Amino acid sequence: MNAFQVFRVAIRALLRNKLRSFLTTLGVVIGVAAVIAMVAIGEGAKAKVAEAFASMGSNLLIVLSGSTTSGGARGGFGSLPTLTWDDLKAMRTECNAVRYVTPQLRGSASVISEDQNWGTSVYGVSPEFFAIKDWPVASGSNISPSDIEGGTKVVVLGQTVVEKLYGGSADPVGQTVRIKNFPFQVIGVAIRKGQSVTGQDQDDVVFMPYTTFQAKIQGGLQKFVPGMLMVSATSSDDTPRAEKQIGNLLRDRHHIPIGGDDDFSIRNLTEMATAQQEGVNTITSLLASIAFVSLLVGGIGIMNIMLVSVTERTREIGIRMAVGARPLDVLAQFLVEALTLSFFGGVIGVVIGLLGANLLAGQMGWPVLVRVDIIVIAVSFSGLVGVVFGLYPAMKASRLDPIDALRFE
């Protein structure tokens, strides 16, 4: 018998017991569907986390100034300005793993248009901020280096602010808004960024040159950076190197002795992102392994039914042997039956798993990420389950003695 004939005989035998074949397959269907769905959802969650961290800025490091201590109460990082504008310039020039640096000065203010007003966050930034955040303008132009030098009174508005001041569809470029009684010209509108990881509306914001911010909004000591610095490393692999370079540079510039406490702190957001993704990975593999266990249970179900089937069809096996079936022919027949059950179970499972993943991802607002490698693994694993669990019943069938098999009632 050739492979095709063996397959045909197996299909016919399975179709003779449609309900039983279906129920046997169900175990594998559920197992494979669970694996596919779990992994797809896990990948979706991972992508969601990655997306959230990417929206914070790529390869991001945050440098905060030192802490104040007054009467034994320590004020926390950022409470004592220790980072100077010269530190910022030095980072740009001396650290080769650093790509962009921007201050992020933050205040809140009321922004007033001709007939509306809106209280929002005001950020003093450099043009590099938009590169770090990957946040271009939707219309108009961005803050330019000459705006920084000149301390010009220009703003880039976030989408929410535009909606609150001008309504949804308006383009306010060229208009004038008043902040703290100074007139600012709107030169651009940033594209919509959506919610941050912590659920804040990132579009409820107004950007202006940090020089302007310091002069008009905040005031304070001109030598120090009254906020934090955002640093983007040249690549995600370079973030540890950038972190080290900045640390060494600042310790050197601030004359901190070896073993002394830093008067600044550096946060590596890439590390946080990686840690979060690893957490998601752990959960994904946990879910997937539970799903694989159910696939295994499905395989045992196949073995069970195949054993019953061999006993039930002992006489048939005897007849086949009497007319010339070799032990190998009988082995192949039952093995292919088991394989067919598990393989089709795997294929149906993939379809159901993908549908399930779509449904769940839709409800949770996650992207659906189908991993082809997992589909291939799940289907081949279900095939393997068929072979492993089909082998014993098939061998049992092939070892039957034709005389005993023919006498079996």
Added chain:
Amino acid sequence: MADALIEVEHIAKVYRMGDVEVHALRDVSLTISEGESVAVMGPSGSGKSTLMNVLGCLDRPTRGSYHLAGQEVSTMDRNQLARVRNRTLGFVFQSFNLLSRTSAQENVELPLLYAGVSGRERHKRAREALDRVGLGDRAHHHPNQMSGGQQQRVAIARALVARPHLMVADEPTGNLDSRTSVEIMALFQELGRSGITLLLVTHEPDIARYASRVVVMRDGLVQSDRRQTPLLADVAAAAAESFKAGVP
């Protein structure tokens, strides 16, 4: 005398049942020529079924040699025996042993499937075999839609489809009424005339009369072995028919 199809020399078969050895065949020597029809008779426990299993290559003798169509069979492994059963032998059983829920046509094709015959050739030859047993119009019926006699004819078609030298029939008429039995025997005789050797196990003397040779077994030994002029089954069937017709 024609060539010897079966040459059995001093075969014995011993089964172990727990600690007890059962000597099903003690010492049997037998030569059967091509074209003979041999009825093996004997009471139950005489070893006739064991002899049939050994001669039908379903079982191997414990001792002795068995040449079938010139091949030494007693030392073959399971795969080789399967091949011999497939190519050289055809089986007919008392309980027909057809695959249920499978059409007559497919039942008859079964040996050809294992012989590796292509689909079209299988169909053609199965059809021919069914025509030969007079069931050409029932090819697509399933066994449960057929009478006992028809089922046994399908079984005979299956046995002869691979063009065997030897047909082994184990109580082929045991489940049939006497009239159908005679019809089946007529069919066997017709096949015998075309050169197929018949080995028939039966306990009915009536049936043994249609064979050209009767071997009687007792306690694992051949008790008697005699040749006879067989009764012609088709004549007997016609006589029975006319007798029945003559009854007012």
